[in-house]
Structure formats: C-alpha cells, structure tokens
Amino acid sequence: AQSVTQLGSHVSVSEGALVLLRCNYSSSVPPYLFWYVQYPNQGLQLLLKYTTGATLVKGINGFEAEFKKSETSFHLTKPSAHMSDAAEYFCAVSWKGGNKLVFGAGTILRVKS
Amino acid sequence: GAVVSQHPSRVICKSGTSVKIECRSLDFQATTMFWYRQFPKQSLMLMATSNEGSKATYEQGVEKDKFLINHASLTLSTLTVTSAHPEDSSFYICSASASSGGAYNEQFFGPGTRLTVL
Numbered sequence: 001a002q003s004v005t006q007l008g009s010h011v012s013v014s015e016g017a018l019v020l021l022r023c024n025y026s027s028s029v030p031p032y033l034f035w036y037v038q039y040p041n042q043g044l045q046l047l048l049k050y051t052t053g054a055t056l057v058k059g060i061n062g063f064e065a066e067f068k069k070s071e072t073s074f075h076l077t078k079p080s081a082h083m084s085d086a087a088e089y090f091c092a093v094s095w096k097g098g099n100k101l102v103f104g105a106g107t108i109l110r111v112k113s
Numbered sequence: 114g115a116v117v118s119q120h121p122s123r124v125i126c127k128s129g130t131s132v133k134i135e136c137r138s139l140d141f142q143a144t145t146m147f148w149y150r151q152f153p154k155q156s157l158m159l160m161a162t163s164n165e166g167s168k169a170t171y172e173q174g175v176e177k178d179k180f181l182i183n184h185a186s187l188t189l190s191t192l193t194v195t196s197a198h199p200e201d202s203s204f205y206i207c208s209a210s211a212s213s214g215g216a217y218n219e220q221f222f223g224p225g226t227r228l229t230v231l
Contacts (some may be wrong), residue, residue, distance in 0.1 A: 016162065036222075043206050043222040043223050043225045044157075044208075046219075049219075079117075088179075090156060090157070096217065099162070099210060100219060101147075101159070103156045105156045
C-alpha cells in the first residue's frame with residue numbers, strides 16, 4: 001500500500017531563510033509525487049509534481065523538490081522564504097495506472113518577520 | 114489551467130436535513146471526479162471516486178447511503194449529505210480529472226465547501 005509521511009506538523013522559518021519541508025513515501029510501484037499548498041479555507045493548489053524524467057523538479061513560487069529513490073524522499077525546498085509562503089503544505093503520492101492520490105498529514109509553514 | 118468550482122462555498126444546516134454540494138469543471142470535461150473530506154487540522158481523506166455515467170466507488174468506511182454521489186455529466190458531480198449530523202461538519206473538497214491517455218491524469222481541485230451542521 002502507498003503511504004506518505006511528512007516529518008514535522010509545524011515548521012517555522014524567518015523571512016529570507018531556507019524552507020525545507022520533508023516528505024517520505026512508501027510505494028510498491030514507481031510513484032508519482034506531488035506537493036500541494038493550501039491557504040486557509042481554500043482548496044489545494046499544485047506546487048509541483050514528479051512523474052518521470054529529471055528528478056529535480058521546479059514548481060511555482062520558487063519552490064523545488066528532488067525525487068530521491070534510494071531515500072524514498074521528495075523534500076520540498078525554497079531558498080528564501082517570503083511571508084506569503086505561510087500556508088499548509090501537503091505531499092501526495094500516486095502511481096502509474098492508478099488515479100488516486102494519497103496525502104500526507106500536512107505541514108504548516110510559519111514565516112516570521 | 115483547468116478550473117474547478119464548488120457551490121456553495123459555505124453552508125450551515127440543521128441536524129437531520131440533507132445538503133447538496135456541487136462540483137463543476139468549468140473549462141474541461143471531467144471523466145473522473147473525486148470527493149475528499151478534511152477535518153480541522155487534518156489531511157484530506159478520499160471519500161469516493163466517480164466516473165461519469167456510472168456509480169461511485171466509495172472508500173472503506175464511507176457510508177454510500179449517507180453520502181450520495183451523482184456524476185451525471187462530464188462537467189458536474191454532486192455530493193448529497195443525507196440526514197446530516199454535527200459529526201458530518203467538515204470541509205468537503207472535490208477534484209476533477211480528464212482522461213488524457215497518459216499514465217497519470219492530473220487532478221484539479223475545487224475551492225472546497227465548509228459544512229456546519231447544528
């Protein structure tokens with residue numbers, strides 16, 4: 001069965017500092033991996049995804065993530081946090097031939113001025 | 114990009130009443146729609162998957178007679194919460210995808226509906 005673990009339910013960084021949100025997955029088949037952002041009382045917005053090809057994926061708003069098969073990880077990073085990045089972030093996994101998404105528990109990012 | 118809308122965005126109802134939530138794909142034909150439930154400070158949990166013109170497939174533990182899903186057209190799916198109770202209060206989010214013939218069909222999410230049952 002596929003599952004997603006996000007380490008740290010809350011992460012706090014200073015404005016301008018590096019953002020690192022961790023995601024590990026378990027999947028019995030090659031995964032497709034996603035990061036979504038959710039602002040309060042809103043739906044999910046796709047930040048980036050990995051399906052095939054280059055393992056370093058760049059997304060919107062300066063975010064990127066790297067698929068590391070040996071570590072079963074897909075950590076999300078941004079070099080310099082902005083106040084507008086404060087939100088909840090969800091890592092999710094799907095797989096070839098499947099159309100379901102399995103979500104992690106989410107990480108709330110707080111950006112301090 | 115693909116746009117998915119939900120209506121209403123917020124609804125308050127009395128215990129025992131039924132509530133219908135609509136999910137529409139505005140600029141594409143959605144062969145599959147998904148319904149999720151998100152409790153406060155928790156992640157999204159898939160409730161059911163529906164394909165246009167066929168019965169929805171419910172996840173384990175989700176009561177199909179309580180959460181009625183209809184996907185009558187390629188742009189509209191509805192979720193009806195029947196005989197709602199306070200424990201049904203939650204944030205309900207739909208997503209839609211179109212068959213692309215590829216290995217993965219991306220899901221596009223609606224803005225969610227906040228249901229409060231008094």
